[in-house]
Amino acid sequence: xxxxxxxxxxxxxDHDIYEVPHEEGQTILDVLFHIQEEIDDSLSFRxxxxxxxxxxxxxxxxxxxxxxxxxxxxxxxxxxRELENYEVLDEGENLSEDFILVEPLPHLEVEKDLIVxxxxxxxxxxKIEPYLKPDEEPEREHRMDPEKVSELEDxxxxxxxxxxxxxxxxxxxxxxxxxxxxxxxxxxxxxDPRDNEDRLASADEEDGWWxxxxxxxxxxxxxxxxxxxxxxxxxxxxLEGRKDDED
Numbered sequence: 001x002x003x004x005x006x007x008x009x010x011x012x013x014d015h016d017i018y019e020v021p022h023e024e025g026q027t028i029l030d031v032l033f034h035i036q037e038e039i040d041d042s043l044s045f046r047x048x049x050x051x052x053x054x055x056x057x058x059x060x061x062x063x064x065x066x067x068x069x070x071x072x073x074x075x076x077x078x079x080x081r082e083l084e085n086y087e088v089l090d091e092g093e094n095l096s097e098d099f100i101l102v103e104p105l106p107h108l109e110v111e112k113d114l115i116v117x118x119x120x121x122x123x124x125x126x127k128i129e130p131y132l133k134p135d136e137e138p139e140r141e142h143r144m145d146p147e148k149v150s151e152l153e154d155x156x157x158x159x160x161x162x163x164x165x166x167x168x169x170x171x172x173x174x175x176x177x178x179x180x181x182x183x184x185x186x187x188x189x190x191x192d193p194r195d196n197e198d199r200l201a202s203a204d205e206e207d208g209w210w211x212x213x214x215x216x217x218x219x220x221x222x223x224x225x226x227x228x229x230x231x232x233x234x235x236x237x238x239l240e241g242r243k244d245d246e247d
Contacts, residue, residue, distance in 0.1 A: 001020055001021075001022050001031075001099075001100070002017055002098060003018050003031055003102060004093065004101045005017075005032075005035070005043065005102050005113070005114070006110075007043075008104075008112060008113055009112065016040070018035050018039055018040070020034050020035065020039075021034075022073065025072070026073045026074070027068065027070065027072060027073065028061055028068040028069075028100070029047060029050065030073075032068060032102070032114075043114075044112045044113040044115050045057065045113060045114040052067050052069055052159075052223055054159065055161025055163075055223075056161070057161075058161040058166070058223075059102060059114050060103040061102055062095055062100055063081060063095060063103075064081055065163035065166040065167045065221045067161060067163070067223045068102075070223060076100050077097065077100070082220055083167060084169075084216065084217060085213075085215050086169055086215075086217060087169065104116045105163070106166045106172060107166055107172050108121065108162065116162075118162060120175070121181070122160075124178050124179045124181075125160065125181060125182045127182065128178065128182050128183075128185060128186040128202065128203065129202075130185050130189070132195050133195055133196060133197040134195065134196055144194075148191070151191060152192060154226065154227060155184050155185065155187060155226055155227075156188060157226055158181055158184060158185060160181060162181065163223060164180035164181050164217070164228060165179045165180065166221075167218060167220070168215070168217055169215055170212060170215075177207050178208050178211070180212075180218035180228035180229070180232075181226075183203060183228055183232050183235070184218075184226055184227075184231050186199050186203055186235075187199070187228075187232070187234065190235065200235055200238060209232055209235050209236050209239065210236065212229070212232045212236075214233070
């Protein structure tokens with residue numbers, strides 16, 4: 001099979017095409033390892049766990065943000081692209097049935113080949129202060145309703161891969177937007193009964209909850225099924241309810 005890989009050395013960008021023998025169960029990450037070990041050892045990419053847990057290997061595969069370690073080569077062309085208002089699809093290299101296109105995540109600065117600088121993503125994440133803020137130190141464990149735990153798990157499953165960040169059109173247009181991952185995590189702390197701070201207020205601004213345009217790309221590309229759009233929508237409804245009460 002043929003793979004067209006984005007290359008960047010800090011000065012010039014290009015795409016190289018590699019022929020890689022197909023194997024059963026082969027993933028995009030397997031392909032990248034084969035290229036690096038057997039064909040071109042200068043190819044750079046990021047990975048760690050190889051089990052869809054660390055989120056390190058998120059990249060653009062045939063114009064869709066995915067984890068390379070869990071993306072099966074044989075399924076890339078079978079899966080439909082359902083991303084909305086995603087200009088990346090119309091930019092740069094064209095898709096082709098003759099090869100699989102592998103590129104770095106959009107909206108983040110490329111450092112080398114498929115490696116992007118994650119600083120902006122983590123700055124947004126740290127901005128929401130992603131840790132519990134209880135009223136006081138508990139004397140014993142908290143007892144939580146099973147339904148509340150289930151709702152929390154919808155958002156705690158995030159592995160910070162930044163696929164949603166790369167798939168969000170708003171992040172491409174507004175560099176100050178908090179982004180889906182940060183807002184999903186913020187909502188997670190808002191609904192946690194152990195937390196005692198007004199989390200909604202901390203993103204009640206133009207670049208926070210209100211910047212989302214609900215394209216839902218974030219949920220479509222999330223490898224763990226986290227629904228940032230649901231949390232953002234609920235947060236906005238609650239904030240609007242507060243304003244109605246004040247009026």
